[in-house]
Amino acid sequence: MLKASEADNDFVPWLAEAMPIVQWADDSLLLVSYRLRPEATWDNGSPVLARDVAFTLKVMNCPGLPTEMDQAMFGFIRDIRLDPTDARRFTLVCVGQSPDHVRSSGDFSILPEYVLDPEGQLRSIALPALRQTSRPVPAVVVAFARRYQALELNKHPERLPGCGPYRISDWQKGRYLTLARKTRWWADTLSSPPPVLQAFPDQLTYQIIPDAATATLALRRGEIDLYSLMPAAEFVRLQQSAADQQRLRFSATDSYEFLAASFDVRKSILRDALTRRALSQLFDVAALVQATQQGAAVPSVGLISPRVKAYYHDSLPLLRFDPTTAVSLLQQAGWQRRGAGPWTRPNAQGQPEQLRLDLSYRTGEPAYETAARQFSAAARAVGVAVNLRPTEQSVLSRQLRAGATDMSIRTFSGNPFSYDFTPLLHSRGIGASNNTGFSLPASDELIDRIATTDDPARKARLLRQFQLLLHQERPFTVLYFLRYRLAAAARLRVPVTGLKPGYEAARIRVEVPQL
Numbered sequence: 001m002l003k004a005s006e007a008d009n010d011f012v013p014w015l016a017e018a019m020p021i022v023q024w025a026d027d028s029l030l031l032v033s034y035r036l037r038p039e040a041t042w043d044n045g046s047p048v049l050a051r052d053v054a055f056t057l058k059v060m061n062c063p064g065l066p067t068e069m070d071q072a073m074f075g076f077i078r079d080i081r082l083d084p085t086d087a088r089r090f091t092l093v094c095v096g097q098s099p100d101h102v103r104s105s106g107d108f109s110i111l112p113e114y115v116l117d118p119e120g121q122l123r124s125i126a127l128p129a130l131r132q133t134s135r136p137v138p139a140v141v142v143a144f145a146r147r148y149q150a151l152e153l154n155k156h157p158e159r160l161p162g163c164g165p166y167r168i169s170d171w172q173k174g175r176y177l178t179l180a181r182k183t184r185w186w187a188d189t190l191s192s193p194p195p196v197l198q199a200f201p202d203q204l205t206y207q208i209i210p211d212a213a214t215a216t217l218a219l220r221r222g223e224i225d226l227y228s229l230m231p232a233a234e235f236v237r238l239q240q241s242a243a244d245q246q247r248l249r250f251s252a253t254d255s256y257e258f259l260a261a262s263f264d265v266r267k268s269i270l271r272d273a274l275t276r277r278a279l280s281q282l283f284d285v286a287a288l289v290q291a292t293q294q295g296a297a298v299p300s301v302g303l304i305s306p307r308v309k310a311y312y313h314d315s316l317p318l319l320r321f322d323p324t325t326a327v328s329l330l331q332q333a334g335w336q337r338r339g340a341g342p343w344t345r346p347n348a349q350g351q352p353e354q355l356r357l358d359l360s361y362r363t364g365e366p367a368y369e370t371a372a373r374q375f376s377a378a379a380r381a382v383g384v385a386v387n388l389r390p391t392e393q394s395v396l397s398r399q400l401r402a403g404a405t406d407m408s409i410r411t412f413s414g415n416p417f418s419y420d421f422t423p424l425l426h427s428r429g430i431g432a433s434n435n436t437g438f439s440l441p442a443s444d445e446l447i448d449r450i451a452t453t454d455d456p457a458r459k460a461r462l463l464r465q466f467q468l469l470l471h472q473e474r475p476f477t478v479l480y481f482l483r484y485r486l487a488a489a490a491r492l493r494v495p496v497t498g499l500k501p502g503y504e505a506a507r508i509r510v511e512v513p514q515l
Contacts, residue, residue, distance in 0.1 A: 001034055001053075002106030003196045006497045010417050011103045014196050015040055015048065015110060015163070017088075022102055030094040032105045038088065039186045042112050043161035050090035051123065054080045055113040058122050061130040063137045064145030072423045072432035074108060076101050079127050099454035100420040112161060116148060165199035165506060178205045199506040210364055219487060220244065226488040228502045231366060232294035235485040248487045251496045254307050255484045256414040258300060259367060261375070262476040266437035267406050268347045269355055276474035278329035279357075279407075282378040283371070284321035285479050291374075292367040297480040302467040305481050308416055311460055313467040319477060323382050330355070330382075337383050356385045360399060361409040363390035368409045371479065400435040408435075411482070413500050419463065420451040425475065438475035 001016040013019060016034050023031040040048040057080055060070040076094050083089035094101050113120065121140050130141065153160050158168045165187065166179035180203050187197040207224055209215040216234045219227045235252070238244045261283065263270045270276055289297045298306050301316040335343040335355055343355035359376065361368035369390065376386040389405065399405050412424070423429045426447045427439035446466045453459050470476075484502030488494050491511050495504040 001036070001110070002103065004107070004415050004417055004499060005196060006416075006499055007195070011106065012194065012196055013037075014106075016106055020102060020106065024097055025093075028095060028097065030097045030101055031091050032094055032102055033089070033091040034106065035086070036088040037186075039189050040163055041186045042114065042163050043167065043182075044114065046114060047088070048110065048163050049087045050080075050082050051087070051120075052110050052113050053090055054082060054127070055117060055122060056108070056111045057127055058125065058130055059111060059116070059148070060108070061127065062141060062145055062148070063130065063133075064142065065148060068432040069423070070108070072429045072434075074104065075428065077105060078131070096448070096452060098420065098451040100418045100451045103418055104420060110163070112163075115159075115161060116151075117144060166204065169203075174208055176205060176207050178203065195504075195507065200509050201506070204505055212366070219248070222247075222489070225492060226486065226494065226503070226508075228484065228486045229500075230485040230487060232292065232296060232485065235487065236294050238487055244487075247490055249490050249492070249494070250485075250487050251494070252296065252483050252485045253496050253498050253502065254298065254305070255482050255498045255500070255502065256305055256416060257411050257484075257500060258303065258305070258414075258481045259371065259409070259411050259479045260303075260476045261371070261479065262408045262410060262436050263474065264403055264406055264435070264437055265475055266403055268353060269357070270406060272333050273473045274329050274333035275335070275355075276477075277472075278326040278333065279379070279384070280319060280474055280477040281322045281326040281329070282375055282382070282384075283319060283477065283479060284374060284378070285319055287321070288367075288371055288374060289480055292370050293480070293483070296483050298483075299480045300478050302470050302478055303412070303414065303421075304463060304467060305414070305416070307481075310456065311419070311463045313464045313471075315464075316467065316471050319479070321378070323378060327382055340383070342385065343383055354385075356387070357406045358387045358389055359407045359409065360389040360391050360396055360405040362393050362396055371409050401431075403435075403437065415499060419459065421447045421466070422451065425470075436475040438473070440469075440473070443469055443473070 001014060002011040003014040005012045015036055017037045021033040025031050036048055036050065042048060057077060059065065060067050060074060076096055077092050078095050079093040081091040081093065092105050094105060122144055125138060125141060151159050161167065163186070165185045166181055168177065169180035170178040181199060181201065185199065187193050190197065209218060212231045212234050215227055216238065218224045235250070238248060239250055261280070263276045265271060285299050289295055289299065299318050300306055301313055301318055304312045306312050330343060334345045336345060337343045344352045347353045359372050361372050372388050376388055379386045391399065400408060423433040425434060425438055425443060427444050430437055430439060446462060446469065450459060450462045450466060453462065484498065486494065486496060486502055493509045493511055495507045496502060497504060
């Protein structure tokens with residue numbers, strides 16, 4: 001319903017006719033009212049209606065479906081009220097009077113009821129009833145979950161039509177995905193469509209090329225037209241080539257994505273902040289930025305980008321590589337080491353445990369690999385054993401959810417329009433997207449207060465307090481914020497953005513040569 005726009009520095013209407021109308025109810029409820037664009041239709045020509053939104057929310061809360069992430073992110077939406085006089089109008093009942101909830105309330109994809117529940121069997125089930133885990137699951141809900149899973153949408157995305165400008169015309173798992181522009185798309189009827197509703201290319205083909213050198217060669221040969229999120233070394237090499245300067249255009253922009261080392265604080269060896277702070281001192285950020293980003297990345301004290309000057313806590317010190325301090329902090333945490341032996345301390349049961357770490361990261365990613373190996377070498381030098389575990393992404397995701405690793409090197413994506421850290425660090429996110437297992441009453445309270453204030457000065461104070469708390473507790477350590485690098489064929493005009501993937505594909509245009 002809404003879409004993030006860096007140009008507007010906010011969310012803007014997409015499927016919604018306008019930004020929602022907001023009302024406060026009692027002391028804890030927020031009523032967010034939308035109306036969908038009257039032009040909006042599904043691929044079969046039927047209108048996108050409020051009941052499709054209601055259906056989507058029910059799917060997100062449907063027992064038996066793997067929707068924990070959705071529930072963590074949008075669990076504040078407790079009910080939906082359909083307007084009996086207007087099939088396109090509805091009101092979301094939200095818990096917590098957070099301005100960020102207003103923006104987030106429209107930031108999810110709407111599913112077509114006519115495809116997934118053609119008989120409308122879920123209409124009889126109220127959204128709050130799906131959230132009541134203490135009651136038996138209605139038979140109609142169980143049956144729906146089975147039908148939904150039987151569709152295997154992850155293997156057959158073509159079975160799920162949408163209301164956007166493109167449809168899947170061809171795809172092969174692990175190789176490519178081709179989207180074709182619809183000849184008749186509802187937004188084409190608008191007299192002056194805003195940028196978020198513009199779609200120019202007739203076809204978009206995404207090639208999956210895991211190896212950076214192979215992808216760069218394909219770009220140079222003209223086999224692909226655009227390469228985004230380029231590794232720094234490949235990007236710099238192309239920029240230094242006179243021939244490539246003639247046939248390619250280059251752009252680089254600061255992003256809101258950061259590389260971080262995460263700690264699972266539920267593990268006995270990582271239960272205390274002193275140990276996590278000690279291990280953090282073994283990352284040499286300056287060397288990592290130079291080795292993996294050619295020096296073009298931005299170190300940060302925490303999860304707020306330094307480019308967001310109003311909210312960034314610039315009084316906190318940046319992380320520095322300091323093995324001596326790491327050893328001192330380990331000793332303060334109760335770890336002891338005899339000679340060249342391992343670090344040990346008693347666990348909660350009084351039994352000795354060793355400081356040995358499993359460090360997981362996505363295989364095939366040079367930046368992750370470099371950070372992991374650098375940390376391992378520094379840790380080994382001070383007597384901490386580290387087992388490196390390069391892992392395929394889907395397996396790593398399962399491991400993180402299951403708490404099956406001690407540390408991980410990952411990137412986290414953010415945006416400058418919302419500062420609701422509930423999914424990442426709140427106790428309500430544990431078991432879904434809070435893979436560190438970190439939560440404190442103080443941090444939960446700060447997260448809630450940050451999300452519920454719209455006063456910039458107050459939000460800035462709260463965010464600084466939150467950054468200070470994370471700086472002390474270290475559930476994860478931010479290493480640096482990335483720059484998005486993009487190289488494209490010279491004939492293309494590519495709108496770039498600091499939001500992933502670094503460009504707006506639907507608004508790419510081909511430059512018409514001047515006669």
